[in-house]
Amino acid sequence: MKLPPFQALLDEHRADIYRFCVATVGPAEADDCFQETWISALRAYPNLRRGDNLRAWLFRIAQNKSIDLHRARGRRAVPVGAVPERPTTSPTDADPELWERVRDLPTKQRTAVFCRSVLGMPYDELAVLLESSEDAARRNVHEGLKRLKEELS
C-alpha cells in the first residue's frame, strides 16, 4: 500500500480545505477548523489502510471538525429571550448571507453542497466522503440546493 508524502496532500488540498472551513463554520473559526483537520489527518495518516480516496478522507475529517465547532458555537448561543445577534463576519467573508444559509443546512447537506457545487466532486467520491450510497449523496446535494434556493429567493 502506497501513501504519498503528506506534503503532497497538503499542497494539493490545503486551499480547498480552508475554503470548506470558511464556508461551513465561518471565518472566525475557520483557522481552528483548518488546523484541527490537518493535525488529525497527520496523526492518523501512517495507519491509513488505503491510499485511494484521500480527498474524501480529508473532507470527512474536516466535516467532523466542523460539527465539533458547530456544537461549540451552539453552547455559546444566546439564551432564549435575549435579542438574537447576528454572528459577526470578517471582511474576508465575501457573501456572508449566502454562507450563513449554507452553515444552517444539516451537516451532510452542507458538505454535499460545498463539495459538489464548489469542487465539482463526483458522486461516487462524495458517497465515500459521506459514508453513504451514491443515491443518498445525490439526494443530499439536491435537498441542500433546493433549500438554499427557497431561502434565498
Place this chain on the structure above:
Amino acid sequence: MNDIEMTLKNAALDLPTETPDLTRRAEAEGLIDVAYASVDSPLGPLVVAATPKGLVRVSYTEFRGEDEVLEELARRVSPRVLAAPARLDPVRRELDEYFEGRREDFDVPIDWSYLAGFTREVLRATARIGFGEVSSYAGVAAEAGSPRAVRAAGNALGSNPMPVVVPCHRVLRSGGKLGGYTGGLERKEFLLRLEGALL
C-alpha cells in the same frame, strides 16, 4: 437548480485561500517524521531530509526530482513527510560552511536506522574517511569487514542516501581512477578539488 450552483461557485471564488501555518503545531506535537528543505549549493539545489534522530537524505535535485525523493522517503521512512525548513537549519549551515571551505567534518547527527546490513557498514566506513583523504572500493569493503565484497561495496556507495555528508566521493577505484558517482562524475571531481584531493 443551476443558478444556485452558479451562485455558490462564484461566491466560493471570493473565499480566502491564504491558509494558516501548520508546521509549528505539527512539530510541537511530534507529528513530523521526516522534515525536509531545499538547500542551495555550488553543485545545484539539494533536498535535505531528517528524522527527529538525524539526517536521512541528501539529494541533488537536478539529478533526481524532489517529488521522487519525497516519495522514496514516504515509502522507506514514513509517509509523514513535511516541509519544515527550520529543522534543517543546522544541516544547511554546515553545508554552507563546507562549500565555503570553512568546515572539514559534519557534526549533525545521522540517522542510520533506515540502512541495514553491509550497505550500512560500508557507508559507516565511508563516513570515517577524513577530509582530503581518499580510499578505494576494496578499502571500504575491507573496513566494512568483507575485503572480498568489492562489487557489493560499490553498489552500497552507489546507493548512498546522504552524498557529501557521507563522503562517498572520497572512494575511488584502485589505481586512482575516479570510479562512478550518483549525481554525475563532474560533481565528484568538484568535491575532490574542493578538498584538495584532486588537482
